[in-house]
Amino acid sequence: MQQPAFALSDPSLLVRDARIGAHWRAGERRFDVHDPATGALLAEVANLGEADTHEAIAAAAAALPAWAALPAKQRAAALQRWAALLHQHAEDLARLMTAEQGKPLAEARGEITFGASFIEWFAEEARRVYGETIPTTDPDKRYLVLRQPIGVCAAITPWNFPVAMITRKVAPALAAGCTVVVKPAEQTPLCALALAELARRAGLPDGVLNVVTGDGAQSVAIGRALCASDTVRHLSFTGSTEVGRLLMAQCAPSIKKLALELGGNAPFIVFDDADVDAAVEGAMISKYRNAGQTCVCANRLYVQDGVYEAFVTKLAERAAQLRVGNGFEAGVQQGPLIDADALAKVEAHVQDALDQGARLLTGGHRLAPHSYAPTVLADAHAGMRCAREEIFGPVAPVFRFHTEAEAIALANATEFGLASYFYSRDMGRIFRVGEALEYGMVGVNTGLISTAEVPFGGVKHSGLGREGSRHGMDEYLEMKYLCLAGIGAAR
Numbered sequence: 001m002q003q004p005a006f007a008l009s010d011p012s013l014l015v016r017d018a019r020i021g022a023h024w025r026a027g028e029r030r031f032d033v034h035d036p037a038t039g040a041l042l043a044e045v046a047n048l049g050e051a052d053t054h055e056a057i058a059a060a061a062a063a064l065p066a067w068a069a070l071p072a073k074q075r076a077a078a079l080q081r082w083a084a085l086l087h088q089h090a091e092d093l094a095r096l097m098t099a100e101q102g103k104p105l106a107e108a109r110g111e112i113t114f115g116a117s118f119i120e121w122f123a124e125e126a127r128r129v130y131g132e133t134i135p136t137t138d139p140d141k142r143y144l145v146l147r148q149p150i151g152v153c154a155a156i157t158p159w160n161f162p163v164a165m166i167t168r169k170v171a172p173a174l175a176a177g178c179t180v181v182v183k184p185a186e187q188t189p190l191c192a193l194a195l196a197e198l199a200r201r202a203g204l205p206d207g208v209l210n211v212v213t214g215d216g217a218q219s220v221a222i223g224r225a226l227c228a229s230d231t232v233r234h235l236s237f238t239g240s241t242e243v244g245r246l247l248m249a250q251c252a253p254s255i256k257k258l259a260l261e262l263g264g265n266a267p268f269i270v271f272d273d274a275d276v277d278a279a280v281e282g283a284m285i286s287k288y289r290n291a292g293q294t295c296v297c298a299n300r301l302y303v304q305d306g307v308y309e310a311f312v313t314k315l316a317e318r319a320a321q322l323r324v325g326n327g328f329e330a331g332v333q334q335g336p337l338i339d340a341d342a343l344a345k346v347e348a349h350v351q352d353a354l355d356q357g358a359r360l361l362t363g364g365h366r367l368a369p370h371s372y373a374p375t376v377l378a379d380a381h382a383g384m385r386c387a388r389e390e391i392f393g394p395v396a397p398v399f400r401f402h403t404e405a406e407a408i409a410l411a412n413a414t415e416f417g418l419a420s421y422f423y424s425r426d427m428g429r430i431f432r433v434g435e436a437l438e439y440g441m442v443g444v445n446t447g448l449i450s451t452a453e454v455p456f457g458g459v460k461h462s463g464l465g466r467e468g469s470r471h472g473m474d475e476y477l478e479m480k481y482l483c484l485a486g487i488g489a490a491r
């Protein structure tokens with residue numbers, strides 16, 4: 001029996017088999033899950049494929065009628081029990097997350113709370129799926145609109161938020177009366193499987209939540225099966241724009257409803273009238289959270305002439321203070337990057353910037369064994385890779401600008417449109433810039449914008465649809481128009 005490299009209060013939350021209907025599925029083969037901080041083997045997890053996926057879809061379809069017919073109040077109660085179990089087992093879930101994803105325990109604990117907040121929010125929204133009556137134009141007819149669950153749903157999720165990116169999809173789907181097949185990232189299946197176990201303990205009926213695990217190659221096969229299935233009526237994907245584009249094409253033959261939460265390239269603009277200290281703190285949160293591996297991280301920092309040197313100096317001082325290490329160590333504020341490829345990409349971005357004239361103010365080097373030093377680069381310009389591509393690491397390239405119009409033009413000069421941020425204390429500027437930025441989300445005088453109550457999502461190549469808020473339910477509901485005739489006049 002494998003012994004994990006970390007201790008859990010409830011060892012039964014370390015689940016290595018996939019969840020299909022009422023059963024844990026070991027599969028014929030297994031794939032390795034490693035600790036990104038040490039490279040240690042954590043677990044060997046079921047490596048399922050196309051046939052298993054079809055069985056999971058069938059299990060979700062079999063569970064759908066009863067789950068959809070359940071009064072919303074009862075679905076809400078089941079979700080609330082699930083959320084309560086996340087809180088109850090938060091420490092074990094956080095330890096699983098730090099082990100397989102690497103983020104510091106404090107951040108992992110925060111994600112469990114964040115992930116549970118989506119379940120709690122949508123447990124409430126479940127009871128507010130209202131229909132409509134429309135004033136008739138014909139005395140003999142009445143017009144009704146029903147909103148009904150779309151059916152069996154699929155969710156394919158990334159490694160950077162192994163709990164929250166799952167609950168942000170599964171919670172509204174279940175609240176609406178749908179059933180779900182989840183394919184978690186191959187780097188972080190353990191959190192997904194622990195969520196499935198807690199859902200089972202919460203009394204969610206078998207087949208309502210299924211988790212099909214696979215390595216990178218099998219993920220492609222699992223994805224193809226989910227996309228091709230006519231039983232699956234909705235696909236929600238969070239990940240890179242490249243994969244999102246592929247899945248979108250694969251779903252075309254089955255005309256699925258899609259939700260795509262894709263890549264970002266967030267501008268972070270600091271105007272002359274900003275509170276510079278506040279802007280530095282906002283940049284620290286936005287840039288270095290999860291070692292810079294979030295889709296809403298500041299990717300390009302634009303600072304106006306008058307405060308440029310003050311800002312870069314203060315930011316470099318703060319970044320240099322971050323404690324980097326193993327996420328299990330007390331006081332560590334930044335963990336490792338997810339894998340060697342991620343580390344190599346960050347190194348390439350920094351080298352490209354330096355080769356093109358960037359000024360290194362702090363960092364710029366690896367830290368043993370799989371981490372990268374929090375880095376600040378001054379004198380960045382639009383020709384650098386870090387301006388065009390998502391860095392996905394703890395590197396802050398700082399660009400200089402002169403006018404408001406120039407800042408807006410620079411910020412919008414990308415195919416991405418997820419998150420954006422700016423600091424200003426001028427009310428007129430706040431409205432002008434907020435309205436001009438081509439992004440799904442704008443943080444004004446803050447670097448932290450994500451919460452369950454708001455519509456999270458992007459425009460252009462950053463995706464389709466919104467997650468969270470009351471709008472998050474819309475993804476999982478279909479609108480049905482009933483035209484009732486024969487009303488006639490009283491006899």
Ligand SMILES: NC(=O)c1ccc[n+]([C@@H]2O[C@H](COP(=O)([O-])OP(=O)(O)OC[C@H]3O[C@@H](n4cnc5c(N)ncnc54)[C@H](O)[C@@H]3O)[C@@H](O)[C@H]2O)c1
Nearest residue numbers: 157158159184185219220223239240243261262263264295
């Ligand atoms: N917009 C958001 O809310 C959001 C949130 C987190 C991450 N992201 C983005 O995700 C990217 C990083 O995450 P990642 O490396 O896990 O992304 P990724 O696209 O490589 O993988 C995401 C998921 O898709 C699966 N996948 C990959 N190729 C597939 C295929 N051909 N068929 C089916 N499934 C496939 C992976 O196994 C994983 O589960 C970044 O671009 C980041 O911006 C966006």
Ligand SMILES: O=C[C@H](O)CS(=O)(=O)O
Nearest residue numbers: 160161293294295296450
């Ligand atoms: O990386 C993507 C996440 O959606 C970021 S956040 O935790 O929602 O801010």
